[in-house]
Amino acid sequence: xxxxxxxxxxxxxxxxxxxxxxxxxxxxxxxxxxxxxxxxxxxxxxxxxxxxxxxxxxxxxxxxxxxxxxxxxxxxxxxxxxxxxxxxxxxxxxxxxxxxxxxxxxxxxxxxxxxxxxxxxxxxxxxxxxxxxxxxxxxxxxxxxxxxxxxxxxxxxxxxxxxxxxxxxxxxxxxxxxxxxxxxxxxxxxxxxxxxxxxxxxxxxxxxxxxxxxxxxxxxxxxxxxxxxxxxxxxxxxxxxxxx
Amino acid sequence: xxxxxxxxxxxxxxxxxxxxxxxxxxxxxxxxxxxxxxxxxxxxxxxxxxxxxxxxxxxxxxxxxxxxxxxxxxxxxxxxxxxxxxxxxxxxxxxxxxxxxxxxxxxxxxxxxxxxxxxxxxxxxxxxxxxxxxxxxxxxxxxxxxxxxxxxxxxxxxxxxxxxxxxxxxxxxxxxxxxxxxxxxxxxxxxxxxxxxxxxxxxxxxxxxxxxxxxxxxxxxxxxxxxxxxxxxxxxxxxxxxxxxxxxxxxxxxxxxxxxxxxxxxxxxxxxxxxxxxxxxxxxxxxxxxxxxxxxxxxxxxxxxxxxxxxxxxxxxxxxxxxxxxxxxxxxxxxxxxxxxxxxxxxxxxxxxxxxxxxxxxxxxxxxxxxxxxxxxxxxxxxxxxxxxxxxxxxxxxxxxxxxxxxxxxxxxxxxxxxxxxxxxxxxxxxxxxxxxxxxxxxxxxxxxxxxxxxxxxxxxxxxxxxxxxxxxxxxxxxxxxxxxxxxxxxxxxxxxxxxxxxxxxxxxxxxxxxxxxxxxxxxxxxxxxxxxxxxxxxxxxxxxxxxxxxx
Ligand code: HEM
Ligand SMILES: [Cu+2]
Numbered sequence: 024x025x026x027x028x029x030x031x032x033x034x035x036x037x038x039x040x041x042x043x044x045x046x047x048x049x050x051x052x053x054x055x056x057x058x059x060x061x062x063x064x065x066x067x068x069x070x071x072x073x074x075x076x077x078x079x080x081x082x083x084x085x086x087x088x089x090x091x092x093x094x095x096x097x098x099x100x101x102x103x104x105x106x107x108x109x110x111x112x113x114x115x116x117x118x119x120x121x122x123x124x125x126x127x128x129x130x131x132x133x134x135x136x137x138x139x140x141x142x143x144x145x146x147x148x149x150x151x152x153x154x155x156x157x158x159x160x161x162x163x164x165x166x167x168x169x170x171x172x173x174x175x176x177x178x179x180x181x182x183x184x185x186x187x188x189x190x191x192x193x194x195x196x197x198x199x200x201x202x203x204x205x206x207x208x209x210x211x212x213x214x215x216x217x218x219x220x221x222x223x224x225x226x227x228x229x230x231x232x233x234x235x236x237x238x239x240x241x242x243x244x245x246x247x248x249x250x251x252x253x254x255x256x257x258x259x260x261x262x263x264x265x266x267x
Numbered sequence: 268x269x270x271x272x273x274x275x276x277x278x279x280x281x282x283x284x285x286x287x288x289x290x291x292x293x294x295x296x297x298x299x300x301x302x303x304x305x306x307x308x309x310x311x312x313x314x315x316x317x318x319x320x321x322x323x324x325x326x327x328x329x330x331x332x333x334x335x336x337x338x339x340x341x342x343x344x345x346x347x348x349x350x351x352x353x354x355x356x357x358x359x360x361x362x363x364x365x366x367x368x369x370x371x372x373x374x375x376x377x378x379x380x381x382x383x384x385x386x387x388x389x390x391x392x393x394x395x396x397x398x399x400x401x402x403x404x405x406x407x408x409x410x411x412x413x414x415x416x417x418x419x420x421x422x423x424x425x426x427x428x429x430x431x432x433x434x435x436x437x438x439x440x441x442x443x444x445x446x447x448x449x450x451x452x453x454x455x456x457x458x459x460x461x462x463x464x465x466x467x468x469x470x471x472x473x474x475x476x477x478x479x480x481x482x483x484x485x486x487x488x489x490x491x492x493x494x495x496x497x498x499x500x501x502x503x504x505x506x507x508x509x510x511x512x513x514x515x516x517x518x519x520x521x522x523x524x525x526x527x528x529x530x531x532x533x534x535x536x537x538x539x540x541x542x543x544x545x546x547x548x549x550x551x552x553x554x555x556x557x558x559x560x561x562x563x564x565x566x567x568x569x570x571x572x573x574x575x576x577x578x579x580x581x582x583x584x585x586x587x588x589x590x591x592x593x594x595x596x597x598x599x600x601x602x603x604x605x606x607x608x609x610x611x612x613x614x615x616x617x618x619x620x621x622x623x624x625x626x627x628x629x630x631x632x633x634x635x636x637x638x639x640x641x642x643x644x645x646x647x648x649x650x651x652x653x654x655x656x657x658x659x660x661x662x663x664x665x666x667x668x669x670x671x672x673x674x675x676x677x678x679x680x681x682x683x684x685x686x687x688x689x690x691x692x693x694x695x696x697x698x699x700x701x702x703x704x705x706x707x708x709x710x711x712x713x714x715x716x717x718x719x720x721x722x723x724x725x726x727x728x729x730x731x732x733x734x735x736x737x738x739x740x741x742x743x744x745x746x747x748x749x750x751x752x753x754x755x756x757x758x759x760x761x762x763x764x765x766x767x768x769x770x771x772x773x774x775x776x777x778x779x780x781x782x783x784x785x786x787x788x789x790x791x792x793x794x795x796x797x798x799x800x801x802x803x804x805x806x807x808x809x810x811x812x813x814x815x816x817x818x819x
Pocket of ligand 2: 576579
């Protein structure tokens with residue numbers, strides 16, 4: 024971006040391994056730039072919460088309508104794996120916070136290390152999630168190969184819900200719990216993957232020395248995003264695995 | 268800009284002849300398609316929403332032509348359903364919601380605040396391309412077989428029909444995020460980029476209106492996003508949330524949908540209120556009556572509108588107590604709305620009224636919106652609505668607000684800021700004629716719909732009993748007149764770009780910052796960053812010379 028005749032504000036780099044930051048032309052001060060981005064990002068996080076809010080509303084509505092389905096359905100989930108995943112995410116929130124802190128104090132190697140650990144946490148989370156999904160697949164509670172097969176109105180059976188062991192037999196709309204479980208965890212999982220991608224992008228910038236005490240805005244924002252992903256899981260875990 | 272301006276110029280061109288502005292400072296496809304300048308993005312939005320308006324208008328004319336005879340003229344039932352759905356979906360999602368914030372909001376809001384740009388220019392460009400993506404997906408959905416659910420996508424029909432509901436659902440989801448990002452951007456801009464001295468109560472009311480709109484966009488749209496996503500999932504893998512065969516509840520869909528879509532009617536109308544507030548003041552050359560009342564009533568509307576969605580569901584079988592509450596609360600929305608209407612009329616009263624074409628469109632708005640708002644109150648009355656629900660009375664009500672008020676306010680704003688944006692003025696005589704044609708055509712279209720609606724003509728039907736024929740025919744003739752008026756308007760506006768009749772620096776004598784920047788504005792809006800020292804709408808500060816100085 025070149026803007027004729029106007030001088031931009033430049034934040035100097037604290038050392039040779041860092042690069043200076045040029046404040047966008049339409050801001051007068053770095054503080055203004057920082058606050059604007061921060062406010063915008065908080066608003067964005069609010070929309071994310073509202074988006075999940077719709078899913079939570081659906082969860083509560085049907086929990087109310089078919090309590091027995093949700094109770095038995097919840098018992099089919101392995102709370103130990105859920106708890107393990109919760110710990111992994113909580114730990115990764117801590118490493119992310121340390122990553123942000125390291126960027127704020129111009130510690131390049133530490134920033135890279137902690138961000139790397141956070142990505143590792145995301146990977147572990149997704150691997151565990153994969154095994155959970157696989158178990159559901161084996162018990163016929165969510166048969167992934169049949170997920171998008173057409174619904175047969177004549178027999179009234181949902182192709183992806185086979186329930187091989189009959190655990191939901193006799194309960195009203197047994198598939199509903201697993202459909203909501205799948206939808207909520209899959210959308211959350213998508214957020215984990217996006218978050219990991221963003222952190223990798225941060226690491227690329229950090230390696231180039233873009234982030235330091237004078238400018239760490241993107242690290243801060245991605246950190247916030249990661250905490251939100253964590254926070255949503257903190258609600259999902261008890262609702263799906265424990266409450267029923 | 269009377270003649271061609273030398274474009275390749277060194278730094279800061281002389282302020283007189285050939286002054287550089289945002290239109291001529293760079294050229295070529297990418298200088299537009301990749302621009303981060305809020306004014307250029309606004310113009311691209313203007314082109315986009317105008318195309319959507321014309322497409323939506325064409326579908327409307329097809330609907331009206333079809334209804335010329337009781338048995339229908341042009342289409343079979345399925346095609347008819349597709350055409351009216353296309354009309355509604357294009358108008359709501361591609362035109363009415365993004366039109367004013369995307370185009371005029373983008374161009375004018377930073378100018379009014381004395382800022383160089385919006386706070387997040389890249390996000391602004393992303394919003395625009397999300398809009399484009401949504402438009403492409405919506406068009407794709409037509410190619411893939413169309414969709415016939417109405418713009419409301421009610422379950423369970425939207426789950427069973429064999430048409431391209433997933434694609435249009437995706438389009439709505441993407442358009443939702445376009446709208447969210449625009450709102451988010453404007454909130455941040457208003458908080459962080461006000462010029463020195465621009466306190467909250469010195470902000471022009473257009474800014475207040477856009478600000479209130481933005482809050483609604485950010486808080487309501489995500490719920491629509493997840494709702495259309497759930498409809499798509501429901502079709503793809505049968506969750507069962509909305510499908511009664513699978514234990515779901517279609518009324519839950521209606522709750523989700525209207526939780527967004529009632530606030531959405533104010534997402535649509537608040538920017539229009541903002542335009543009208545500016546225009547009544549400038550063209551009556553009088554400070555606004557009840558400035559703070561208007562500002563706060565926008566916020567009041569934003570809040571109350573989250574509490575009334577159930578008035579769209581009086582016949583859905585929701586609980587009786589909920590219906591009482593929703594009906595009661597609906598009457599409350601009318602209070603801040605009426606405060607605005609009265610304040611505008613009081614502003615015009617004893618003003619030095621200049622009947623310029625933007626003012627004519629504004630006056631047309633004042634008349635039409637009074638009818639649109641009052642018929643809303645009629646519908647909010649529970650016992651009346653049980654009879655009027657899903658009749659042409661509802662159709663006429665929301666067209667009085669969405670077409671007659673919002674589209675007319677958009678036209679008014681377009682005429683008002685046209686000389687500011689392009690530095691040229693259109694043919695005033697043609698503009699006044701077109702405004703008259705549009706006003707007459709509009710009322711001729713929708714007054715018959717009020718009458719036949721109150722006599723029981725249901726909406727969304729491809730055929731009807733013969734006793735309604737005269738009303739339908741009157742409405743169709745009116746729609747043709749209305750279409751002709753809009754075509755004339757498009758003609759003289761586009762023609763003005765080629766005739767290049769030079770506008771004045773300050774064409775109408777505005778005193779807000781948008782009129783104090785050079786016309787057309789330079790890339791960064793002001794030659795010197797402005798400082799605000801006077802109250803808003805203080806016409807004693809008007810420099811009459813700027814009204815007689817042609818743009819350089
Ligand atoms: C000012 C901008 C307004 C807009 C854009 C607007 C828009 C709409 C729309 C689109 C519908 C039709 C929904 C459908 O598809 O069935 C509608 C219906 C309704 N509007 Fe408005 N409206 C506005 C103002 C008002 C006001 C001020 C009130 C009342 C105080 C009101 C009360 C109603 C009611 C009760 C219905 C439901 C009618 C029914 O479906 O039976 N509206 N409005
Ligand atoms: Cu409503």
